[in-house]
Amino acid sequence: xxxxxxxxxxxxxxxxxxxxxxxxxxxxxxxxxxxxxxxxxxxxxxxxxxxxxxxxxxxxxxxxxxxxxxxxxxxxxxxxxxxxxxxxxxxxxxxxxxxxxxxxxxxxxxxxxxxxxxxxxxxxxxxxxxxxxxxxxxxxxxxxxxxxxxxxxxxxxxxxxxxxxxxxxxxxxxxxxxxxxxxxxxxxxxxxxxxxxxxxxxxxxxxxxxxxxxxxxxxxxxxxxxxxxxxxxxxxxxxxxxxxxxxxxxxxxxxxxxxxxxxxxxxxxxxxxxxxxxxxxxxxxxxxxxxxxxxxxxxxxxxxxxxxxxxxxxxxxxxxxxxxxxxxxxxxxxxxxxxxxxxxxxxxxxxxxxxxxxxxxxxxxxxxxxxxxxxxxxxxxxxxxx
Amino acid sequence: xxxxxxxxxxxxxxxxxxxxxxxxxxxxxxxxxxxxxxxxxxxxxxxxxxxxxxxxxxxxxxxxxxxxxxxxxxxxxxxxxxxxxxxxxxxxxxxxxxxxxxxxxxxxxxxxxxxxxxxxxxxxxxxxxxxxxxxxxxxxxxxxxxxxxxxxxxxxxxxxxxxxxxxxxxxxxxxxxxxxxxxxxxxxxxxxxxxxxxxxxxxxxxxxxxxxxxxxxxxxxxxxxxxxxxxxxxxxxxxxxxxxxxxxxxxxxxxxxxxxxxxxxxxxxxxxxxxxxxxxxxxxxxxxxxxxxx
Numbered sequence: 001x002x003x004x005x006x007x008x009x010x011x012x013x014x015x016x017x018x019x020x021x022x023x024x025x026x027x028x029x030x031x032x033x034x035x036x037x038x039x040x041x042x043x044x045x046x047x048x049x050x051x052x053x054x055x056x057x058x059x060x061x062x063x064x065x066x067x068x069x070x071x072x073x074x075x076x077x078x079x080x081x082x083x084x085x086x087x088x089x090x091x092x093x094x095x096x097x098x099x100x101x102x103x104x105x106x107x108x109x110x111x112x113x114x115x116x117x118x119x120x121x122x123x124x125x126x127x128x129x130x131x132x133x134x135x136x137x138x139x140x141x142x143x144x145x146x147x148x149x150x151x152x153x154x155x156x157x158x159x160x161x162x163x164x165x166x167x168x169x170x171x172x173x174x175x176x177x178x179x180x181x182x183x184x185x186x187x188x189x190x191x192x193x194x195x196x197x198x199x200x201x202x203x204x205x206x207x208x209x210x211x212x213x214x215x216x217x218x219x220x221x222x223x224x225x226x227x228x229x230x231x232x233x234x235x236x237x238x239x240x241x242x243x244x245x246x247x248x249x250x251x252x253x254x255x256x257x258x259x260x261x262x263x264x265x266x267x268x269x270x271x272x273x274x275x276x277x278x279x280x281x282x283x284x285x286x287x288x289x290x291x292x293x294x295x296x297x298x299x300x301x302x303x304x305x306x307x308x309x310x311x312x313x314x315x316x317x318x319x320x321x322x323x324x325x326x327x328x329x330x331x332x333x334x335x336x337x338x339x340x341x342x343x344x345x346x347x348x349x350x351x352x353x354x355x356x357x358x359x360x361x362x363x364x365x366x367x368x369x370x371x372x373x374x375x376x377x378x379x380x381x382x383x384x385x386x
Numbered sequence: 387x388x389x390x391x392x393x394x395x396x397x398x399x400x401x402x403x404x405x406x407x408x409x410x411x412x413x414x415x416x417x418x419x420x421x422x423x424x425x426x427x428x429x430x431x432x433x434x435x436x437x438x439x440x441x442x443x444x445x446x447x448x449x450x451x452x453x454x455x456x457x458x459x460x461x462x463x464x465x466x467x468x469x470x471x472x473x474x475x476x477x478x479x480x481x482x483x484x485x486x487x488x489x490x491x492x493x494x495x496x497x498x499x500x501x502x503x504x505x506x507x508x509x510x511x512x513x514x515x516x517x518x519x520x521x522x523x524x525x526x527x528x529x530x531x532x533x534x535x536x537x538x539x540x541x542x543x544x545x546x547x548x549x550x551x552x553x554x555x556x557x558x559x560x561x562x563x564x565x566x567x568x569x570x571x572x573x574x575x576x577x578x579x580x581x582x583x584x585x586x587x588x589x590x591x592x593x594x595x596x597x598x599x600x601x602x603x604x605x606x607x608x609x610x611x612x613x614x615x616x617x618x619x620x621x622x623x624x625x626x627x628x629x630x631x632x633x634x635x636x637x638x639x640x641x642x643x644x645x646x647x648x649x650x651x652x653x654x655x656x657x658x659x660x661x662x663x664x665x666x667x668x669x670x671x672x673x674x675x676x677x678x679x680x
Contacts, residue, residue, distance in 0.1 A: 006672075031674060032480055034472075053663045056672040058479050062472060063505040070469045071476035074445070077463065078480025079677030100466050203679040227679060228461035228477060229484050231440040235407070235456060237464035246410060247456060247464075 003027045003160075003196035007055045015188045017155040017181040018043035021111055022051070023188070024159025025083050027196050030109070031057040032082035034071035036064055036090060039123045040179040041113035044085040065090040069097035073106045077236065079227035081163060081201070083109035087179075088117045091130055092137070098172055099138030102261060103238045105170035105214065105223060107201065109162045112174060113182040114342075116368035126179035127368030128291055128342035132349075134174050135320050141258055143265035145272055146174040146320040148290040152186045158317070164199035165272060169264055170222040176319060178342065180292040180371060201225050208232055212243040214257070221264035265321050273323040276315040279305070283312030285385045286330055288351055289340045290316040292371055297340050300377035309385050319347060327354035336360035336384030340377045342368050360384050405429040405439075407459045414453060418612025420571035420597030421451055424518050425458065427574050428489070431581030442485045445474040447494035449525045450599075451518040454489045468499030471506045474513045481676050482656055485514070485585060492519040492533040496552055500532065507561035507590045509655040514584050514591045519554060520599040521636075528602030535638045539606045553635035558592045559648050565591035566631065566648035571598065572619035573644060580646060589654040596642055607638070 007026040015023070022044045025033070033052070035045035049059040058075075062068040065086055072082035086094060091112050101108055114130050116122030130137075134146050145165045147158045155177060162173040204211050204224035213234055214223050223243075226232040239247040240254045265272065276294075278301075280286065285304075289297040294315045304311045314330070316323065327350075331337065336359050339348040348363040355361050364380045366372050406429075415421050432439065439460060446455035448467035455462040465473045470488045478486045488495075495503050495517050506513060522540060523529040529542040533554060537546045555566045565587045569577040577595060584591035598604055598615040609615065619642065627645040634643045653661070663671045 031677075032476065034476060053667055053671050053673075056674050058674045060475065060479060062475075063501050066469060067472035067475070067502050067505070070465065071472045071479075073465075074463075074473035074476025074478075075480040076476075077461075078477045078484070079679065080480045080674075082476065082480075096466050097469070201679075227481075227677070228443045228463075229441055229481050229676075230679065232461070233459050234461045235464070236462070237456060238466060239464065246407075 001198050001200045003193040003198045004029060005193035008193040008196065009190050010192045011190060013188045013190060014185060015152050016043065016183050016185045017149065017152040017177055018113065018183065019047050020152040020155040020188045021159045021175060021177065022047040023190060024156040025109065025163065026051060026055065026057070027156070027190065028160040028163035029081045029198055030083050030163065031080045032072065032075035034060050034062045034068040034075070034084055036062050036068045036086070038087045038090045040115055040182050041085045041087045041111065043182070044111055065093035066096060069094035069110070070100065072108050073097060073101055073104070076106050076108050077228050083111065085111040085113070087113050087115045088130060089120060091133065095138040098144070099140060099142070100238050101172040102138070102142040102144065104236050105261070106172070107166035107170050108172050109159065109166055110172060110174050111159065112176055114176065114178040122369050124179065125369045126292060126342060126371065128178050128293065129346065129368060131176065131319060131341070131343065131346040134176060141262060143262045144172055144174060144320055145169070145265065145318065146176050148176045148317060148319050149181055150291050150294045150315070151181065152184060152188045155181060156188050156190065160196060160198070164197070167199040167201055168222065169220055169268065170225070171265065176291065178292050213245045214241060215243040216260055216264070220268060221260055269321040269323070270325060272318055272321055273326070274317040275323055275326060276317060278313040280312040280314065280330070282310050284310040284335045285338060285381050286312045286314050286334050287338045287340060287377065287381065288314045288316065290319055290347070293340050293342055296372045296374055297377050299374035300381060303374065303378050304381045309381060311381050316347070322350045322354070324354045327351055328356070331355035331358035334359050336362060338362050338364060338377065338380045338384055340364040340372055342366050342371065401433065402426055402429045405432065405459055407457055410457055413457055415450060416601045418598060418600035419450070420520065420595070421454065421518050423571045423574060424516070424577070424595050424597060425454055427578040428516065428581060430578040431585065434578065435582040435585045437485055437585055441483065442487065443477055444487045444489055445470045445477065446488070447490040447499060449491040449494045449523065450520070451489065451491035452494060468494055468497070469502065470494065471499060471502040471513070471515070475506060475511055478511060478513055479656070483676055488513055488515045490517065492517060492521065492554065493523045493531040496532040496554060496557070503558070504561040507558050507563045507592070510562055510564060510589045510652050512588055512590070512654045512656060515593070516581065517554065517592065517594050518597045519594050520597045520603060522599055522603045524599045524602055528599065528606060535636050538638050541602070551636065553631065554594045555592070555634050555647050556631040559631040562590065562652065563592045563648060564589035564650050564652050567646040568594040568596065568634065568644050570596040570619040570623055570642060570644060572616050572623065576625070587649070589652060
């Protein structure tokens with residue numbers, strides 16, 4: 001299915017990442033957003049609030065992030081595509097409804113423009129320190145999808161992809177931006193609507209008596225959808241439930257239901273994992289990075305190559321599910337892996353786990369507030385290859 | 387004797403059954419609990435108001451009353467604790483022609499969800515809030531809640547409560563609700579009619595239903611069983627429509643003023659939004675339409 005041309009601003013633009021993400025959401029078909037202001041993410045919904053009345057969409061300014069994050073879920077069950085936007089402290093408040101969205105298999109998108117934490121931290125300065133929170137922040141076992149753009153263009157592209165994944169797998173999907181990407185202004189090309197692939201909601205065509213809202217379908221293992229108001233008499237609960245949606249709090253149903261919530265993502269991980277790889281064939285060292293850090297790492301990699309070091313680059317565009325298969329394949333072939341990230345060691349834990357001792361794994365951490373210096377990453381490359 | 391709201395054509399069949407997910411019975415509510423009574427009134431209100439059941443959604447939070455969503459054969463959403471109203475906000479805005487009813491308890495709506503409640507009332511969002519007030523957190527064992535009167539024994543007030551409760555009608559009135567009423571589970575006919583009236587009224591409507599929790603509240607406070615509570619409600623309550631809401635606060639054993647307190651006209655959120663955006667944007671304004679599955 002192609003994007004609805006009503007919302008697509010085809011052409012070349014000069015946009016920051018926040019604005020580009022908003023255009024991505026609109027192009028993907030989002031027609032509802034509820035927001036609560038927080039730096040450095042607010043511009044996304046500021047733009048949406050101005051665009052919404054001209055494209056048949058609705059924006060509502062909610063009273064807090066708890067409200068914003070569940071208002072979008074209500075809207076989804078009303079039949080629209082919906083998203084919200086936040087940053088660290090607000091993201092913490094949204095954890096409740098991230099869990100509810102997972103449990104009720106509500107397709108939706110959260111955009112987190114990461115800033116320095118913990119707590120109020122650095123409101124206007126970057127970090128990539130919500131990378132574990134996005135995976136584990138809500139209670140219980142679950143899997144989600146998280147994508148990491150490194151440019152305004154990717155904020156546009158990956159926000160569309162996030163909506164598409166959310167519809168395909170009936171799961172909340174996260175666009176994990178950071179303050180620099182959010183506020184960086186670059187050229188963004190918005191293609192014609194007919195060139196934008198949009199995953200439609202998978203409405204059931206089943207008979208009302210036969211339809212089960214939580215019965216898995218196809219290899220995605222994601223159930224078909226129905227919306228309120230169409231006579232299906234849906235029941236949606238955050239309690240452990242059976243295929244009809246009825247609460248059934250038994251170990252057997254818990255096992256069946258929660259396992260499927262996890263396997264629908266894990267079994268499809270190779271289809272969901274997007275990476276960008278350069279110079280990997282002969283690499284002695286691989287630099288793993290994501291988001292804004294990948295652009296700093298690029299400079300370090302180029303310098304190292306000029307020095308004769310065989311260094312490759314692996315950029316995680318999909319952070320979750322973690323591309324385990326790729327790391328497992330690389331680790332035995334290289335001397336070491338350098339992980340550069342704007343935190344004091346988050347995704348590096350996954351890399352270490354998947355490397356399984358086959359090579360050295362070195363973190364180039366950073367507490368946030370600014371990006372790395374390329375020399376810090378270069379130094380780590382030189383050290384690992386030695 | 388007044389005429390019955392519903393004419394029962396099949397005497398052996400309870401008309402309420404059509405509204406329930408009977409395959410989910412038995413329910414979890416204790417003997418003597420008032421929540422089932424309120425659901426009975428709710429279904430009769432739906433019959434009386436001729437609400438299109440396919441176009442009605444019910445949203446609950448967490449707690450004993452939160453379980454109502456699971457038992458009614460409607461599009462029903464059992465959400466997170468305190469967040470039924472913001473969920474309903476999204477649902478209503480996405481499907482503006484649907485009737486959206488929030489059905490939850492005093493703790494859910496006024497403590498953890500209090501912020502959402504006052505803001506939805508402020509916006510005059512066109513949702514209908516039914517609050518079963520059993521004066522305690524019942525699901526978790528009877529702890530002190532935001533509506534627990536003074537000098538009452540609870541699971542967390544072994545020596546009696548000393549923090550004053552909210553007066554629920556006053557709070558929602560002050561926040562901007564256009565319809566505010568209170569009944570007890572003794573007033574089944576008035577309650578059903580009041581609900582039907584609220585469903586027809588555009589804007590943020592609120593009904594408080596004083597309801598017994600014999601297992602926790604009445605027992606701990608030596609107020610007898612469910613039947614004693616009905617007698618208490620009958621004896622102590624007074625129907626006084628139009629009473630200023632600042633005069634209807636509850637005490638442990640004092641008068642319970644019931645009736646319709648507020649019925650005012652004020653444009654609802656969607657009306658304000660369409661009018662304003664239409665005025666500001668003219669032809670450029672494209673109002674959101676209810677989505678169609680295709």
